[in-house]
Amino acid sequence: MKKLSRRAALLGVGGAAGWGLSGFLRADLPTYAGTNRLVSPTGEKILNDASGLSATPIQKHLHVSDSDQALVDRIRSEIAEARAAGHCLNVGAARHSMGAQSIPREGTAITFSNAGIEVDSANQTFRSHAGARWFDVITTLDPKGWSPKVMQSNHDFGLAATYSVNAHGWPVPFGPMGSTVRSLRMLLASGELVTCSPTQNSDLFNLGMGGYGLIGVVVDIEVTMVKNSRLIPSFDLMNASDFTAKFKKAIEDPAVKMAYGRLNVERESFFQKALLITYRETDDQEKLPAAGGSGWMAHAASRIYRAQLGNETFKSFRWWNETRVGPKLSGGDVTRNSLINEPVVTLDDRDPNRTDILHEYFVGFDVFDSFLDACREVIPSSYQEFLNVTLRYVAQDGQSVLSYAQVPRIGAVMSFSQELTHRGESDQVRMTRELIDRIVEIGGAYYLPYRPHATLDQLKKAYPRAEEFAHAKRQLDPELILRNNFWDQYLGQL
Numbered sequence: 001m002k003k004l005s006r007r008a009a010l011l012g013v014g015g016a017a018g019w020g021l022s023g024f025l026r027a028d029l030p031t032y033a034g035t036n037r038l039v040s041p042t043g044e045k046i047l048n049d050a051s052g053l054s055a056t057p058i059q060k061h062l063h064v065s066d067s068d069q070a071l072v073d074r075i076r077s078e079i080a081e082a083r084a085a086g087h088c089l090n091v092g093a094a095r096h097s098m099g100a101q102s103i104p105r106e107g108t109a110i111t112f113s114n115a116g117i118e119v120d121s122a123n124q125t126f127r128s129h130a131g132a133r134w135f136d137v138i139t140t141l142d143p144k145g146w147s148p149k150v151m152q153s154n155h156d157f158g159l160a161a162t163y164s165v166n167a168h169g170w171p172v173p174f175g176p177m178g179s180t181v182r183s184l185r186m187l188l189a190s191g192e193l194v195t196c197s198p199t200q201n202s203d204l205f206n207l208g209m210g211g212y213g214l215i216g217v218v219v220d221i222e223v224t225m226v227k228n229s230r231l232i233p234s235f236d237l238m239n240a241s242d243f244t245a246k247f248k249k250a251i252e253d254p255a256v257k258m259a260y261g262r263l264n265v266e267r268e269s270f271f272q273k274a275l276l277i278t279y280r281e282t283d284d285q286e287k288l289p290a291a292g293g294s295g296w297m298a299h300a301a302s303r304i305y306r307a308q309l310g311n312e313t314f315k316s317f318r319w320w321n322e323t324r325v326g327p328k329l330s331g332g333d334v335t336r337n338s339l340i341n342e343p344v345v346t347l348d349d350r351d352p353n354r355t356d357i358l359h360e361y362f363v364g365f366d367v368f369d370s371f372l373d374a375c376r377e378v379i380p381s382s383y384q385e386f387l388n389v390t391l392r393y394v395a396q397d398g399q400s401v402l403s404y405a406q407v408p409r410i411g412a413v414m415s416f417s418q419e420l421t422h423r424g425e426s427d428q429v430r431m432t433r434e435l436i437d438r439i440v441e442i443g444g445a446y447y448l449p450y451r452p453h454a455t456l457d458q459l460k461k462a463y464p465r466a467e468e469f470a471h472a473k474r475q476l477d478p479e480l481i482l483r484n485n486f487w488d489q490y491l492g493q494l
């Protein structure tokens with residue numbers, strides 16, 4: 001049995017692994033096939049996401065590329081049809097969320113794909129169809145000298161989807177992407193089209209930001225942009241215990257435009273060393289080169305990255321390469337746009353027996369050492385293959401109701417390679433819950449677009465306004481037309 005490739009998952013083709021973990025599962029999910037392998041149900045009426053582990057029955061799946069009034073009419077009519085049939089509806093884009101957060105169980109799934117981006121240089125914004133992907137945005141902005149202010153580290157994701165998970169990036173010193181949205185138009189389940197911004201219908205704006213498509217269907221969006229620029233990196237290797245102070249200093253330095261950190265991942269010396277990479281503008285900002293795709297360095301790094309699997313020596317080699325060789329080879333200048341113009345596929349494992357699973361945790365600067373201790377105690381003793389962690393800065397987000405950064409936070413994006421077996425899955429569930437407990441205990445939060453392994457109680461602790469969100473959702477959409485697994489498994493239980 002073949003695992004879904006990311007692209008196949010993205011197109012909604014093929015199936016996914018079933019789950020056999022009684023106690024963690026809904027009774028109607030596809031289950032155990034009699035071996036230790038996870039089995040993927042497939043079919044026209046099954047939709048999956050990038051995890052390959054979210055196979056969900058749906059009524060139909062439409063790809064919609066209309067825009068403006070035609071799009072509004074189309075979505076209104078689909079909502080009316082879903083209501084008449086008594087089922088739900090949900091819109092997705094690249095479907096890289098990993099726990100069916102973009103999939104309506106037994107409902108109408110709509111995938112938006114339409115670019116149509118207009119640049120407004122005078123106002124430093126661009127207006128776009130909600131389904132545009134970041135690669136569309138970069139392709140349009142780059143020749144005009146502009147760059148997205150905040151987006152994920154890869155360019156495959158949808159714009160409205162990015163607002164709907166309130167994603168963050170690594171340009172500094174910014175908060176999540178929702179803070180860069182000037183305004184948007186959203187179709188509510190009632191059929192009403194509303195314009196929302198920080199000052200107009202701000203309650204809806206703040207609910208929809210990080211609201212996982214449960215508040216309304218975003219049809220178009222106006223987003224702030226910044227000047228593209230030529231940047232040069234600096235590399236600083238240190239003990240992990242020194243990272244917070246140096247990272248904070250870098251974030252406060254106005255010359256630093258992009259920054260991230262890394263930690264070593266060998267089991268024996270897990271998270272003892274840190275590398276801080278900062279980018280500053282060069283003196284020469286004339287004639288910037290066009291944003292390239294992944295260079296040979298990214299492809300070579302991806303090979304070394306994969307060779308780490310089950311190989312502690314290669315984990316050490318990668319750390320040496322990244323901290324000693326990389327800085328010598330990649331000392332040249334690059335542009336802001338070329339750094340974020342990176343496809344997810346560069347990382348693809350191409351292994352039918354495994355799947356890449358991400359986690360992300362957000363912790364305050366003052367508790368970062370406790371966070372490191374928790375990770376050292378929980379992760380290396382698990383059955384999971386831990387491949388990478390990237391540390392990012394996230395400024396305070398006081399807008400989004402489901403905010404994961406009530407104070408400025410360090411975001412730790414973790415990448416695991418998970419075996420597609422029942423033992424791999426049950427160990428992943430156990431380890432995730434243990435990590436979340438430890439992180440919530442120190443006032444942190446976990447990120448919601450990944451695997452739905454948290455308990456309801458953990459969700460409530462990490463997102464103290466979850467009940468308020470669920471209440472507002474019920475007021476806006478009493479028939480619960482806009483729904484996905486995030487509602488079914490979590491918010492709908494509150």
Ligand SMILES: Cc1cc2nc3c(=O)[nH]c(=O)nc-3n(C[C@H](O)[C@H](O)[C@H](O)COP(=O)(O)OP(=O)(O)OC[C@H]3O[C@@H](n4cnc5c(N)ncnc54)[C@H](O)[C@@H]3O)c2cc1C
Nearest residue numbers: 092093094095096097152153158161164167168212213218
């Ligand atoms: C390799 C990889 C790297 C990542 N890097 C980062 C990162 O750097 N920073 C970060 O913050 N996150 C990161 N993520 C997480 C990522 O931001 C989310 O998974 C996001 O959902 C991906 O966008 P998408 O287009 O795949 O969204 P989808 O999974 O298709 O949708 C996500 C949510 O948005 C809703 N939605 C989509 N379109 C609309 C619409 N038009 N109106 C209303 N709701 C809508 C959906 O209902 C769903 O709930 C990464 C994920 C992967 C797999």
